[in-house]
Amino acid sequence: MRSTAYATVRPRYGVFDVIGLLLREMLLMIVVFLAVFALGTAAVLTLKKTYTASGKVYAGVGQEYVYQPRVGTGERGQAPTQGEVAQSEAAILGSQEVRRRVVRALGPDAILGPNTGNAPPAAREAAALKAIAGGLGVATVPLSAVIGVSYQADDPDVAATVLNAVIDQYLIYRREVFQDQTTPAIRAQREVFEDELAQADAAYDEFLMSENIGDFAAAKAGLALSYQTVFADRLAVQAQLSQTDRRLNTLVAQQAATPAEVTLQQDLNISAQDLILQRRTERENLLARYTPDSQPVRDIDAQIAQLEDYVAQGTAVGPKEVRIGPNPVWVELETNRINTRAERDSLAARLAVLDQQLAEILARQTRMTQLESSNATLAGNREVLTTSVREFQQRETQSRADNELVKAGADNVTVIERAVPPSDGKSMKVPLLAAVFLFAGFTALCVGLLRVFTRRGFPTPASAGRTLGLPVLAVAPMKAR
Template structure:
């Protein structure tokens, strides 16, 4: 079972009804006091009237952003529409505007009671403004750009006059807040930029006249074409120079040989043929051979001279052509440099002229912007003079013929008082139950002690002093029958909780005196003996009030410590029944020696051999340690709790004490329970 210290369960109708019927008089008194007070308050309410006016905020020129320079790009709302609506509502409720309305209508008309007020720390004007704000209501109609203004006053005509005056004052205040005196500034700026524009245009014209250029692009194109032509010519001349230099070097090379003329080549071949023929007829060194060779040497020498002449001629010719090509290349290079210089100068003048054009265009743009701004400002000034604002009256305030707080409102207040009285009474009842230290219902005991309730016994209608053999009277017959049935159920519950043995020992213990522990123990012993025909032994360990014991007249032959060898002498039989008692207190208070003897296992085993059920009536555990001292020798312990009297934290400490002593707690007997819920209702829960 999960432990919870909550005294009640709000999900249980049984717990809720128990609390309600338990504290019904507190709930009733609270309900009567609150409902009566609210009813008196409802009938004391003054009759007031409410006048309303609805305004449409068009989100116009006041809320658009206009850049100081540039065109209309970026024009739009400078703030979100929601912020604009909040700003307008704040403006309506501003103290300055309210003070203006009060002075216009008249403070003595709106709040005549202030003229009789005793001067204090708050001035009459501040007090009037505070009262005005309390009676003023300003709301944004959901999902629209409309504002509803309402004012309550005992006089409906004054209420309507106040609202209309407030709207008129709002328009004037709106113009004061959102209008700007920018026209003089814009005029001065327009004049400044007009002068700057004239200066920049004059400068541009001077530059054009100075350079004599009116089409830089055409000149630039012509120079670029000329530079391209000269560059081509320069490359061609340079290529020719390179070719001629290579040619001169090749001719000057000793390996270069000019082409031999055909007639000399034929003459040389013929002499070579003749030499071979002469060598065939003559020997070497002869005159014919020498003559032929001389002729051949003469031809070769002539050929050599002729070749050298040709070489020199070719060299002079190639060097002449080379010098001419170099001159052409130098001329083309010089002309190209002149064109490059002219083009660079043109670029510099073009940049200067372009800067002048750009400055003139910028000054013209600024002049045009300020001219347009000046025109717009003059238009807005004219609209301000005509009180053209972005606020339109959708519904004008009129005097109402019906009061704001009539019978219907009084009825609502009374009904709220009735429901509030019921709610307050229930809240007090639940609060009292929550802080109460006792436990009202068996279920609250289960939640707080984390133990099952074995039996819930109503307040006993029979006396604990009635002997077991005396029949109950007619008036107490039903109560006795109910008690016997509860005891039978309790015995069966104990039997079910201890199924492993046929002979059981159970200790009943409470946490305080007068909880009914002894009564329950004796009633269970009596019912188990007489009705269930069980042999029962009731051990009276309760020494708190021995004079109240119903069996106080029964005296055994010996005390437990005197009759240690014969337990039968310590028992006293109740008349002719199977019920025996062992009063441990009849001659003296229980001594430590008696408790030590009761702790012995052979003591309980010998008793179990004689009895089916052994019940120990223990004194309150918070006052005497006798019960917890022997719980480890018993089969089970039953904690007795008195409804609404036993403090739950005291009972919880007794439980923990028993568990630390080795006891087996079977559950709780919830004694002296009160059934607050009427039986007619309880039977359906």
């Protein structure tokens, strides 16, 4: 028994086969074309004229586009170009938030018209947002700071009103976007630094009080000056003490070589000379009564001669009365010795006090040197915190002033041209009719091709020969069922 195998083979078409088959389906294609074109034409004819309102906004480079360090005194960043700023502002202008604010400011009815039906508010708001998104246009030119903005609507007044509302809400929203939001954070950080500074001040004051220091730098400088002064005084006192000691030794040596007592007064015995004078006086008296050869005169002359011989021997004159007392030179030397010794003792005592003071100053300086690191740490903390508090106070003031200026409208954006109701409307009927015509033709062609390629069997002899690989010798008409 012979077995038979069946295989499904899709017919193969040539270009002319397809063209011929499409001609066979021409009626169907015309019907489809007319139906689609009629529906599209009816939809296009229902469209109204659209009115486009336009405006222009200038967006210059402001400080909000320049990087400024929040902490420290670093350098500012490089300012962007005008084109980059314009693109950034255009993104804000066309943002969803601006559109939402326009809807809330004008209301959905002002955008969509009063014939919005009984739709819920959320649905009308969504429809208004969609209408603004579809009609709003934002355009920028490279290297230009001017932003072109437009809005398309069926009513010229609505187009102008919505576009002006978009510009107004954009100006408000961009001020909120670029408003410095760090003022509360800066204030909080400043308060934290102030608390830390108060703690640092208390710790530093406690440190100074515990060490009995008023001002560390002044105390250290004062100790250095005091050490120099006391050391100079010590050198001077030491020199004076050496001089005084040498002077005292000299006075002691001189005093040892000087007698303590000397003869103050000595009276001589001159009674023999007095007797001679008395006897001569008596002889002169006797010569007044007697002659020189008389016995009384000769007796007087003998006595005078005897006394003169006695005086001539040298034994008649001698000390009669001697008074001895203290030597003035020795007394003066003793006085100078006592004074010099007292001066030496005072200089020695002063030198001891100066040595003690130097020891105390050196100990204090050593202690100050040991405390210098602690003082530097505490003082450095106070200085850093003071600088930080001052810097954050300045930043807070500047931030608050900048926010007030931004709220007042002092920014880098200026409205060059506001929207006015356009007088000429535009209609898209002709381009849309052309598009509908092309779409209807394309749809009819697709339906015809679908009809051609979904046929069963071999619609043409050439297709049968090409598919089966056999020559077609004859063609018989299909027998009617």
